[in-house]
Amino acid sequence: MNIDRWTRRVALLFVALTALLSGCTTYVTTQVTAFSDWSGSDATRTYAFTRHEDQKNNLELSAYERIVANELALHAFREVSHDDARYLVELAYGIRSDIVTVAQPVYYNPWPGPYWGRPFDMWGPWGPFPATYVNQSYPVFTHLLGIRITERASGREVYNVTARNVSEESSLVRAMPYLARSALADFPLANGAVHTVKIPLGGGGGADANEVSLPAATPPAGAASAPKAAQ
Structure with missing residues (x-):
């Protein structure tokens, strides 16, 4: 095996290991706002x-x-019939798509072929020439869940919390378990509280003071695929 082939294999192994390690620290980050x-x-x-x-x-x-x-x-709430309930819980939800444009670097390679990427190349994989940038656009989606709790007898609002996150995930169904866990993570929050909840993607791993572990959750089979905001 020559040195060039060995170097390429080591580089590919390093990239794969980096991707594996970065996958272990992927989170869904949600902003939560509460009025209480x-x-x-x-x-x-x-x-x-x-x-x-x-x-x-x-x-x-x-x-x-x-x-x-x-x-x-998880917070000692018990669901009962409407007439026996002290509180009424109402949900609002929705999804919005946007286009984000970012500048991506493009590197010019003046030395293609066998002279490029040799082990002793002092300039590394990009050479001494600065990168140029091109704009690249891609879709992102904002997911929203609102939970409003009122007293049934008086109609008085006692808790109103909103959870919002942004990602490349186009499905509100798959985002909803993270939104619900984030919205109620530290119930009850103080009036006017705004904080961020980080949940490990897929629910694996431990959680620190700013993180909430999410058990695996599969939405019921009857969930509709097309999101629709509820007012």
């Missing part, structure tokens, strides 16, 4: 979901309610 007048206790955390009339048969909303219900259960 919460004074409930664990003994009174009974609730029911509420909907507008035109949402009665919304299968997508039903899927998201089940995801949020799992998170509420």
Whole structure:
């Protein structure tokens, strides 16, 4: 095996190892904003979901309610019938697409062929020539979940939290478990609180003070594929 081939194999191994290690530290980062007048206790955390009339048969909303219900259960909330509930929980959700343009470097190689990338090349893989830049556009998606809790008897709003994240993920269904966990991660937040929650992608790994571990969650099979905002 000649030196050039050995060098290329070592370089490929290094790139693969770097990609593997970087994959272990991939997070979904969500911004959470809350407004709170919460004074409930664990003994009174009974609730029911509420909907507008035109949402009665919304299968997508039903899927998201089940995801949020799992998170509420972690905070001693118990789902009951509407007439027995102390609190009513209403969801709002949506997705928006945008185009982001970034400048990407392009390097000029004046020495192609066997003289390029040799082990003792002092200039490295790009040579002594500066990079030029070209603009590259790609889509990004903003996912949103709002959770509003009111007292059933009085109609008084006691908690209103919004979770928002941006990624290349085009599916709101796949983003929803992260949004729900982030929105309720530190329930109840102080009034006007704004903070960021980082969740390991896929739910693996430990979490520090600023991170929340997310168990694997699969949305119900009845979830609709086309996202629609609920008001």
